[in-house]
Amino acid sequence: MVGNLPAExxxxxxxxxxxxxxxxxxxxxxxxxxxxxGGVGKSRLALRAARRIEDRHPDGVWxxxxxxxxxxxxxxxxxxxxxxxxxxxLRTACEALCARLADQRPLLVLDTCEHLIxxxxxxxxxxxxxxxxxxxxxxxxxxxxxxxxxxFPLEPLPxxxxxxxxxxxxxxxxxxxxxxxxxxxxxxxxxxCHRLDGIxxxxxxxxxxxxxxxxxxxxxRLGSRFDVLADTSIAALPRHQTMCTAIGWSHELCEPLxxxxxxxxxxxxxxxxxxxxxxxxxxxxxxAARVEQVLAGLIDKSVVRTRLDASGRMSHxxxxxxxxxxxxxxxxxxxxxxxxxxxxxxxxxxxxEADAAWLxxxxxxxxxxxxxxxxxxRTALEHLLTTDPEAALDMAGSLxxxxxxxxxxxxxxxxxxxxxxxxPAPGPYRATAVWALGMTALLQGDxxxxxxxxxxxxxxxxxxxxxxxxxxxxxxxxxxxxxPERALGILDPALAQDTGFSAGxxxxxxxRIYALNxxxxxxxxxxxxxxxRDECAARGERWMRAYADYMLAVSALALDRPAEAAAHAxxxxxxxxxxxxxxxxxxxLDLLACAVAAQGDGEGGALLLGVGQECWRxxxxxxxxxxxxxxxxxxxxxxxxxAAGDGAYESAFERGVTTGLDEGLGLxxxxxxxxxx
Numbered sequence: 065m066v067g068n069l070p071a072e073x074x075x076x077x078x079x080x081x082x083x084x085x086x087x088x089x090x091x092x093x094x095x096x097x098x099x100x101x102g103g104v105g106k107s108r109l110a111l112r113a114a115r116r117i118e119d120r121h122p123d124g125v126w127x128x129x130x131x132x133x134x135x136x137x138x139x140x141x142x143x144x145x146x147x148x149x150x151x152x153x154l155r156t157a158c159e160a161l162c163a164r165l166a167d168q169r170p171l172l173v174l175d176t177c178e179h180l181i182x183x184x185x186x187x188x189x190x191x192x193x194x195x196x197x198x199x200x201x202x203x204x205x206x207x208x209x210x211x212x213x214x215x216f217p218l219e220p221l222p223x224x225x226x227x228x229x230x231x232x233x234x235x236x237x238x239x240x241x242x243x244x245x246x247x248x249x250x251x252x253x254x255x256x257c258h259r260l261d262g263i264x265x266x267x268x269x270x271x272x273x274x275x276x277x278x279x280x281x282x283x284x285r286l287g288s289r290f291d292v293l294a295d296t297s298i299a300a301l302p303r304h305q306t307m308c309t310a311i312g313w314s315h316e317l318c319e320p321l322x323x324x325x326x327x328x329x330x331x332x333x334x335x336x337x338x339x340x341x342x343x344x345x346x347x348x349x350x351x352a353a354r355v356e357q358v359l360a361g362l363i364d365k366s367v368v369r370t371r372l373d374a375s376g377r378m379s380h381x382x383x384x385x386x387x388x389x390x391x392x393x394x395x396x397x398x399x400x401x402x403x404x405x406x407x408x409x410x411x412x413x414x415x416x417e418a419d420a421a422w423l424x425x426x427x428x429x430x431x432x433x434x435x436x437x438x439x440x441x442r443t444a445l446e447h448l449l450t451t452d453p454e455a456a457l458d459m460a461g462s463l464x465x466x467x468x469x470x471x472x473x474x475x476x477x478x479x480x481x482x483x484x485x486x487x488p489a490p491g492p493y494r495a496t497a498v499w500a501l502g503m504t505a506l507l508q509g510d511x512x513x514x515x516x517x518x519x520x521x522x523x524x525x526x527x528x529x530x531x532x533x534x535x536x537x538x539x540x541x542x543x544x545x546x547x548p549e550r551a552l553g554i555l556d557p558a559l560a561q562d563t564g565f566s567a568g569x570x571x572x573x574x575x576r577i578y579a580l581n582x583x584x585x586x587x588x589x590x591x592x593x594x595x596x597r598d599e600c601a602a603r604g605e606r607w608m609r610a611y612a613d614y615m616l617a618v619s620a621l622a623l624d625r626p627a628e629a630a631a632h633a634x635x636x637x638x639x640x641x642x643x644x645x646x647x648x649x650x651x652x653l654d655l656l657a658c659a660v661a662a663q664g665d666g667e668g669g670a671l672l673l674g675v676g677q678e679c680w681r682x683x684x685x686x687x688x689x690x691x692x693x694x695x696x697x698x699x700x701x702x703x704x705x706x707a708a709g710d711g712a713y714e715s716a717f718e719r720g721v722t723t724g725l726d727e728g729l730g731l732x733x734x735x736x737x738x739x740x741x
Contacts, residue, residue, distance in 0.1 A: 066124030066724060067170075068146060069115055073371065075233060076112050077264075078226030079105070086113040086216060090171070090199060091120075093214040094192055097177075097202040100218035102385035103265030103307045106203040107175050109218060114173050114201060121199070123168040131176040131384045132333035132439035135446060136183035141475050143172070143187065148725070149682045150471030150646040152507050157474055158187060162194040164681060169197035176384055177204040185210050220262035227262035228254060234271030235279065242274070252283040259286045265385060266310035272366035273317065286313070311389045314365065321350050325358045326367055327397060330390025331407045334439040335371075335379035343410045344403060379436070404447050411437070411444035412455060415462040422465045423567060425604025431643055434466060441466075445479055453486035454493065461496035465567075468503040469607050471646050477504040495524050502537045506544070507647065515541035528561040532568025535559075540575050546691045548579035555579070565599065570608050577615045581622070582692055590619035610639030610648060617655050618696075626662035633659055634733055641729055649729070650679040651693055656732055658700035666708025667716040669700055674720020675728030682725075 086109065089096045098106045114125045128146050133139065140157035144150075144164075151160035172191070177184040185208045188200050192212065202208060207215045221227035231253055236242045244250050256279070260266040273282055315323060328345045329336065336344075341359055346352035359380070362368040368380050382390065394400045414437065418430045434441065441463070448456035460476075460483040467476025480501040487494065502517030518538030525531040535558030543551035555576045563569050573596050580589035593615040600609035617632035633656035640648035653676035661669025676697075705713045720728060 066122075067118065067126055069111065069118075069125055069127050070129075072108070072111060073369065074268075076108060077230040077233065078221060079109055079112070082109060082218065083113055083116065086110075086201075087117060089214055089216060090117060090201060093212070094198065095188060095200045095202070095208075095210060095213045096216055097204055097208055097213055098216050098218050099204055099207055101205060101263070101307055102388075103263050103310075103383075104218050104220055105264040106218055108264070110173055110175060110201055110203050114171060117171065121169055121171040123170040123197075125171040125173065127173045127175065129175050130180060130184075131387075132443075133180065134333070134443065136180050137478070138442065138475065139180060139183045140187055141472075143174075147682070148644065148646065150473075150644075152471075152473050152509070152647060152683050154508055154510060158190055161187075162190055165191060165195040165198055167197070168195065169199075171199045171201060174200065174202045177202050177208060178206055181206065181208060184208055221264060221267075223257045223262045224254065227257040227260075227264075227267060230264060231257055231267045231271055234268050235274050238271055238274045242279075244279075249279050252279045255283045256286060259283070260310055263307055263310070265383065266307055269310055269314045269366055272364065273314075275364060307385065308389075311386060314367065315389065315393070318365065318367070319358075319361065321354070321358045322361050322365075322367075323393065324348075324350055324397075325355065326362060326386075326390045327394040327399065328390075328403050329359075329362075329368070329380075330382060330387045330394060331403050331443075332381070332387075332440055333443045334437060335381040336440075337377055337379060340410065341380065344407055347406075377433075405451065407440070408444040408447040408452075408455070411441050412448070412459045412462075415441070415459050419462045419465065422469075423565065423570065423603065423605050423608070427604070427606050428642055431470060434470070445483075449479075449482055449486060453483065454491060457483040457487045457491070457497050458493040459483075461493055461500045464496070464500035464503060465607075467500060468507060469643070469645065471644065473504045473507055477501060477508070480504065490524075495521060495526070495530055498524070499530075499533050499537060502541075506537065506540055509544075511541050511545050528563045529566050529568045532558050532561065532563060532566065532572050536568060536571040536575055539572070539579075543575055543579055543582070546582075548582040551575065551579045552583075565603060570596070570600070574608060574611050574615070577612070578692075581615060581618045584622070586619040586622045590616055590623075593619065606639045607643055607645065610636045610643075610645070610652075613639065614648070614652060614655065617659065621655070621659055621662060626659045630656060630659035630663070637729065637732055641733075646679060646683050649725075650676055650683050651696075653679055653728075653732060654693070654697045654700060658696055658703065661700050661703035661707055664707050666704040666706065667712055669704035670708060670713045670716035671720040671723070672728070672732055673697070673700060673704065674717040675723055675725065675732065676720075677717075678721055678725055678728070 086096065098110055100106050118125050126146050128143050133142055140161055144157050144161050147164060149160060149164050151157065153160065174184060181204070184202065188208065189210055191198055192200065207213060221230060232244055244253060256270055257267065260270060270282060318326065325345045329341060331344060338356055338359065342352045342355045345355050350358065359368065363370055367386055368382055370378060370380050372378060394403060418434060421430055445456060445459055448459060460479045463476065466472055480497055484497055484501065498517055499521045502514045502521065505517065506514035514537060518534060518541050521534035522538055525534045535554050539551040539554035555572050559569065559572050559576065573592065577589050577593050577596065580592065593612045597609055597612035597616065600612060613632045613636035617629040617636065620632060621629035633652055637649060637652040637656065640652055653672055657669045657672035657676060660672060708716065
């Protein structure tokens, strides 16, 4: 199935009537919002409901977790990321998303909207207006307030039925072979469910306590605790009171160091590993050496949940309601500013470490890690922009490769512009930030801006690496619009400097090869591309290496060696697929299509052009407006039509458009195959 629905981490209990109702509502309404208090099970119900109706949505079911997002201006970009929409044009993220979904029929699930009500309502309104086949399922503690919205209030589990089943299951997970046939124990279990109003999260937290107490002891402790709090100021909201009381009760039952670590770890917007927990959680009465033991206690109590992340590392996280409680406690302790600063400094160090290692063998691991930690990188940048402009400038510039290589151009440009505006005076980090901003403008096709910033970098360059980086930006800004001679005049003097294997030198070498191919100096370009590819391969670098393969494919195709060109293009696509480089995949598909058509397979070339067109839709401006890239695609269409005939070409092209990018890439990488259906 197309989509990205997350796996369910625990068993799903009951809710058959609610699922049937939600199923029917989603069949009749384009916007359904599941509402209810924290911990009532909105996200779990939405996930199960979405999975049940996957086959109704041919363009997939897409899950967007909004709880880590705090900047409403990044909402559209966050949703676009889920669709792999790495739009590199100057359109807004909302405009790009509307264009992408205009003719599709997906189900979009926006989970945890309550802190972004206005922004979510606006975005959903735009999407529903421009995408007639779209259905949206939202979860929120309050309605979104849209005219077309159908609100589905979710009640807690029935106390005597599903709530008791859930509690018993979680209890036996904590204490295997626990027997509920005993009348006293069964009565105590029923009392626990009654006291907790059937709220699933409260029941799960209570179940975790059975590692320490019997069910009877748990019921007795709950009784006294809730009697004390029955007369609180939020009695008008009894279920909200129950949830807050249950979490507060769990909090009080934690050891003092567990409560302290709970508060500090709540600063993480996303997942975290043990090393990160030690960096942020240690201090004062909690030494780093004890964090692992204290964290284990929070895991046992279900305050922290654990799973393997995309890189195979153990990752921990808190549910939203528990995290919110921790943040409130952190503020009460008076530690919020200090811990926020510690968190920001930790992710600033991460940015530096990743920058230093990006061109090495760990590149793919860093890509996966930074994708997983992106919410916390955002949180750190937002904090530094308001508290330490110099550090914000440093961090935003250090993440140049995230913005430029990993498809986050619009977000990177926004952060860099804000950071530079906050620190307009010259300083040690300004040159890198200006260069990084120019790099985002370059890939967005804003060549006038990238040229201007390239000139600024060239004037300010203080060392060989800065001069090389400036030369690349300056040179590429004239190369991409179609002036390779002038580009060589900029690049060659810079390459005369020996800086070793650095980002500036490798980028300049790549741009020089591009210029040589544009000047029809194909043999020379191929020779230099082989050297660059081998140098990258020796260091385990993938991103630049894939572009060297692309240049080899261009040279081979021009020298009438289409089979060799196809092999290089497939090697390039394999590398770009690992790093989800949408721009690289798009130009690679165009070139592979041309090589396939040049071998007489017009239908195969047409199909690949169709797949490529879908990829260009995620990138934004087709072929970036670059004459050479446009010429590759136009030449391919001419060759494919000539080989296949107009009718067969159109049919194969349409198959490529509807195949889907993942399946289309699979076909493209099936080296040597002439079977395209």
